[in-house]
Amino acid sequence: MTDEKTASPGRPRSRRAVLAGTAGLAVATSGCVRQVRTVVNRDAVDQLSVTIVTLPADGDREGIRLAREVAAVLEAVGVDVSVDMRSNEEFLRAILINHEFDLYVGRHPGGTDPDFLYEALHSVYAEESGWQNPFGYANLQLDDLLEAQRLADGEEREAVMAELLEELAREQPFVPICVPEEHRFVRTDRFDGWGEAHPATRLGYLELEAGDDVDRLRTAHTDARISENLNPLTAEYRDHEPFLELVYDSLATERDSEIEPWLAEDWTYDDGTLRVRLREDCRFHDDEPLDADDVEFSYRLLQDTELEDGESPSPPPRYRGLAAAVDAIDVDGELDLEFELDAGEAVAERVLTAPILPEHIWTERAAPATVRGVSVAQGATEAVTVDNVPPVGSGPFRFGSRTEREHVTLERFDDHFTRREDVDLPEASVEELRIQIDPRSTSAIELVSTDSADITSAILETYVLDDLEPAPETAPLESPSWTFYHLGFNTRRAPFANARFRRAVARLLDKDWLVEDVFHGYAAPTATPVTEEWTPEELAWNGEDPATPFFGSDGELDVEAAREAFEDAGFSYDDGALRVRR
Template sequence: MEDVAPSTTRRGLLAGGGVAAVSSLAGCFDRLWSQAETPGPDQISMSIKAVPADDDPIAATIASRLRENYSDAGIDASHEPVAKAELYRDVLLEGEYDVFVARHPGYDDPDDLYGLLHSRFVGEQGWQNPFRFTELAADNHLETQREATEDDRPAELVELLDHLLQSVPFTAVAHPYRITGARESFEVPSPPRDALGYVELCAHAANGPRDGPLEVGVFGEGLTERLNPLAVDRNRIEGLLDLLYDPLARRIDGSYVPWLAESAEWDEGGGLRARITLREGLEWHDGEPIDADDVAFTFELIEDTSLGEVEGGIPAPRFRGQQTLVESTDVVDSRTIELYFVNTTRAVAARALTIPLFPEHIWAERSELLTDRQTVAVTDDNENPVGSGLFAFADASTDEEVVLEPFDAHALRGTSDRPSVLEGFSRFEGIRFQVAPNSGAMRDLLIDGDIDVTASEIPPGSVEEIRDASDVSTTMETTDAFYMVGFNSQHAELGNPNFRRVCARLIDRQHVVSEIFEGFATQAKGTPSLVGIHDDAWEYDDDEFADPDPDILSFPGTDGSVDTSQSQPLFQDIGYNYDGGQLLK
């Protein structure tokens, strides 16, 4: 017995062990099979794109903070710096992004939101709905504010903004101050970022007069590469193309002032239309006359840069929001054109007059196709831009400078019958942009007295140094521009408005303003500013927002850092789960 017992025990053990092993293996296989067949939820991942600090230290830092906060909230977040031109290509042309951070120049009118968000633009490139955002309710609001009478429009806009606050296709973080450095003796009535800013600078009695050009400092990569007003995938000097290409009318202090147009007669009976008369003796920079055909051509070109060559058309990546206000055009004679508008009001329709005019004799042949969905018009470098502005392009033979010369044949030069901003214009012989490699080098150009004024944004960190330097001064003012965080609605999770809304909360706007902007910005706080309209610029006080002091986008944490005990419930409330701190799909 004693001999046998251990052997049976061994055998029993072996058998038992074998069974156990097989069954546990079977269990293991079962688990493996079921895991392979129905994989568990993965962690949500998102990449955040923004320009590198060389291009914009603010955008880069916001993106970096966003990455940190998303990681803390359990998202597998990565931050991908991409050069400005490539960021625009990824976001505006190809829709290849999850989240991006960028500086938006700001709206002229709330109707800019139509181009930015309407689902009819979802298949188009450029600043037309880069979020791939499609919502019937939003479309409705965008359309009704266009159609509403002047009295009804404020209420419609309030409804639109209330809706966007819930739906957050993008969110604004802050409105930066515009900081301009200038020679001590210089007056900067408004910062030189658009044509009017330059006009005022060149006209001010304190500046010049000088036989030479106004010397302007800018910085950045590839600024002189593509001087094409239709292109969006390039870094550019703000305001340069606005100086070269004039529109029919310019918006000055909220009202539309005829520019290349001499007059606009509006007729509201039976559909809105406007009869535009051009100024006499208008010329392009190459000496060709500007006529009503060029105006009609401009609207045609923006609607379809292939000029009918391609079925369905290839719309321009810019100005579509304004152009879609015009239903059709009718050239009456060489100086007169009738514009027929869609169902809208005069206040909104006038925006169509601010599109820069394109010379037909140059752009007509650019309707040629480059690839299936690209025309030459959009991709051409436009090396010698022929426009109609007060300044003509003279030279950009090196990467370091762009020279504009006065265009003496311009209808608004040498006449007294002209908009009042032009009084005293111009006390300089043209404009010369000096391109510095980075913001520090631009600052040195100013301090060394090589430039009169800076036109690229001065980072907050440099302000002190400029103020301390002798013979230079800084001016500062609030702007319509804003930093936005954009969400790709075609991302698996970001397609969900509830998810977007929580993501839009995960940036501490107050902390961003105090730490990243060093106080040189206004925090997005009220409903208008969270959608990109400066709270102070909101003119319609009569109508109340649903939530006048919205904390719907308040930050779940303190001092810029997410508190997971606050952020996790936010995601759980909208149906998401956590596993070991990871947010699951």
């Protein structure tokens, strides 16, 4: 405000002088205001304040511990953190449906085949609700790689995948933390064949051989959601469990990451065209026939639950990636279908693992869900919101009864094709499957020990594993694992859109130490979200993280180094607090 000096105060002035003075004042003021404006109109840069969404110990004992460890290291580098615990379905609703989070810690369903990444990260899904890209992540280069791996097969696919995983490790749209081991506890005196197939898949239960006079399989399940909602399309209520696969058939089924025929008798793949033939005389549990139209309908519903071929489809929050590979389906008679696919053979076969829904029940669910007096979000159709009780499928078990938070009971469906003489597939060996809800691992184990249950069907929490004592009638059961714990960023929100920031956060986590401390060693630290056989050598765990090595050692964070990394990434500190423009 240098002009102030020219006006000398305290002296009578002529009119002209006053006028000139006024003009001068105006000029002076405008200069002053401009400068004030340039100062004031810079938004203050505040301390970064974030909320980590996760489950309470009753829902995920390891999850809340990881979340608190993440909170601790973020606080150490000057971030203001709070942890928001939500119930199982509220947690998934927040991250998958409403994208109401800065960060979250949880278990990702993952997949035996890395194609699940297409659904998880493709940028066209950034605006959708569901397991499709909850991070809101968009990277054109990654999109290209995701599409390329779909079309490729064999070694070519492996090469594309390696490149894709490298890009992922560099970008860290989410931080893979570890792959937890899957342990369950089973009774061996009543059933044989535990572990013949994975107990989170339908075959895991169908491969069981019941002992003499055993006509009932009882599971102790620690997650109550299966008793509250039986809709295969609702993401918030679904977890790593096989029960809806037992009620709903799919065209093909997975065994040890291989795809085998199931409802489809066989198929042939030829350059993007998959010709599928269904088994004859299959019926739904309500005795309506299952034909090619139901199959075509199911995939159409999975692409758009409003069943309109409109510009803005309302896809369900599950199976999005699989259904997206389907360009067109031609129905050729009652049993034959022709899929036009945007996928190589490997991914094409996976497309066949989606559930087949009865057209006569689900057609009317294409209407938008309504709650009187409340405006409902676009795309919230009846199909994705209905609790679907009783579920009517065509699978080896049909719905019997349920009491919320107590049990779900399934009965054998005697007309199922696996019970035919000429079909050589595993069939239900018991008349009844009772899923008993029991909220804690310790009491679920007690139910198995006291012969009130045959298996703890959900994964046991790791803290009970050291105390598992095998007896003559019981045994622990370990199964391969493809789910993984991860730290998810909401890249729609600053500063998580910045890959440099995400990388710096990833390097705050000592995955080795977390596995020992939180999982009692019953997990494997990982730098990639895919199974071991798909992990390229450069990204294999070698005692430390090959992609984002930890700042420090043995769980002790080197705070100085970490803060420097944030400064190098372009962020600044003031009074110990990390300041971030939001």
